[in-house]
Amino acid sequence: MSGRTPSKKRNFLSLEHHKLLQTLFLVLIIAASIFLLYQYFAPLQKWVTTIPKTIRFPYGLDYGEGPLLDQSVRLTNFENIYQADIETPPYTITNYPPGFPALQTPFVWLFGPQLWYGRLISVISIVLTGLFISLIILKLTKSRIAAIFSGLTFLILPYPVYWSTMARVDSLALMFSVAGLYVLVADTEKRSHRLWAAILLVASVFTKQSYGLVAPFTAFLFLIKEKPRKRAFEFAGWVALMGLGLLLILNIVTNGGFFFHVFTANVNPFHWDIVTHYKDEMINHFGLFFWLGGLYLLGGIWYPIRQKAWWLTAPYFLTALLVSIAVGKEGSNVNYFYELSAALALLVGSLIGLSGSKANYRWVQLTMLILLFFPITGAIHLTMDEYASRHDGRMLHEYGLIKLEKLVGNVEGNVLADEYMSLVVTAGKPLMYQPFEYKMLTYGDIWDQTNFIESIKNKEYDLILLYDPQGWDSRNARWTPEQLATVEENYRVHRHTAETSVYYPRP
Secondary structure: OOOHHHHHHHHHHHHHHHHHHHHHHHHHHHHHHHHHHHHOOHHHHHOOOOOOOOOOOOOOOOOOHHHHHHHHHHHHOOOOOOOOOOOOOOEOOOOOOOHHHHHHHHHHHHHOOOOHHHHHHHHHHHHHHHHHHHHHHHHHHOOHHHHHHHHHHHHHOHHHHHHOOOOOOHHHHHHHHHHHHHHHHHOOOOHHHHHHHHHHHHHHHOOOHHHHOHHHHHHHHHHHOOOOOHHHHHHHHHHHHHHHHHHHHHHHHOOOHHHHHHHHOOOOOEOHHHHHHHHHHHHHHHHHHHHHHHHHHHHHHHOOOOOOOHHHHHHHHHHHHHHHHHHHEOOOOHHHHHHHHHHHHHHHHHHHHHHOOOHHHHHHHHHHHHHHHHHHHHHHHHHHHHHOOOOHHHHHOHHHHHHHHHHHHHOOOEEEEOOOHHHHHHOOOOOOEOHHHHHHHHHOOOOOOHHHHHHHHOOOEEEEEEEOOOOOOHHHHHOOHHHHHHHHHHEEEEEEEOOEEEEEEOO
């Protein structure tokens, strides 16, 4: 009799483990499918209104898409997108390194200035990021279950789902970053792997400069735990040498403009209430992730966890959490949670993979699956209720945006715009002014707006489009009071369409 009890217990445990695996896997598959459907399959709008045709939508989904497309257009004409002189038009700021605009340039040559290929790059980058996360977990834990769940978790988190729909730099930067970590963990002993990992991490930094901390720091700690430790310092030397070398070259070629645009021009004020808002959102929907992450982090310090994944997941989670506080910078958005989303996915895989591939420790995996079920379903709930429908309003204004597109195309001269700057670029016109960036420079005493205001007085712009959505004072968020007053004095409202006021010069 004593020999049957453990057998029954193991069979029961195995059955419950199998049922929970099936349930959670089905939930994740359905949720991850929403990510893919959200991007492209417009015919489903007939039945599911929260799945817009994001890739193919020809108009801007975000303020930042237009300037990035304009930079790609200027690169095709071999122009300097980091001009050192900001006192003469065009008044544009290139906030990021050239990685993403440079990748778009072949598409500009082939198809002209359009938004779909930038969005396609973003979506592919996010899918590849999920794949690399899975491969990292598989390599470190040897658990296929943990690997699958980690990759799917990343694809259901609200911030990658929402932000990957836009032609912005973040998805590509994250993909390079996570790919670099995978190449490193795949074989730390091979020098070629370490070198390629360093190249990929530098590529991520020169796609978005804020990616210079989390992944490089994590890679260094992951290497330094192994002997010979000189590999870690050699790796850090490669990253520093390539990074500083590229910085120096770009700064020389642009006469100091690169450093100014990418670093000096980022003078946005910081607001803690924004951080608090997102902190409450995460805690309310998937706060257990962070409690488990804290326990996992401390567990490896106070009670050594015999898991190789801890040396990558723990530092990545901690530094990503710290970096995410930068969301409080005015003008920032949920793209600052990209690395934190990757960290949460790695955490899910590491926790499920604590038992490794050993069947004897299935109870550990079962416990983790039960605990993780709640924050995973909470994340899905937030994705579907809040973020998956954020572009619906923009899609409803498509008819009005068609009118705006015609108005922009019909004028011969220059056009000023804010939210829909992409209309100016896709019409083949130069982008003359980025209101939010130059408002920040004005308030930071870096730029004098006198000449620009004079150009408005002289009616040098044939058309001005000011975004006026309900519930948000977009005008005062992006333009200075002096600029708005000058527009009202010298221009008149012709119509209001797609939540945008259309101004023509007064007679």
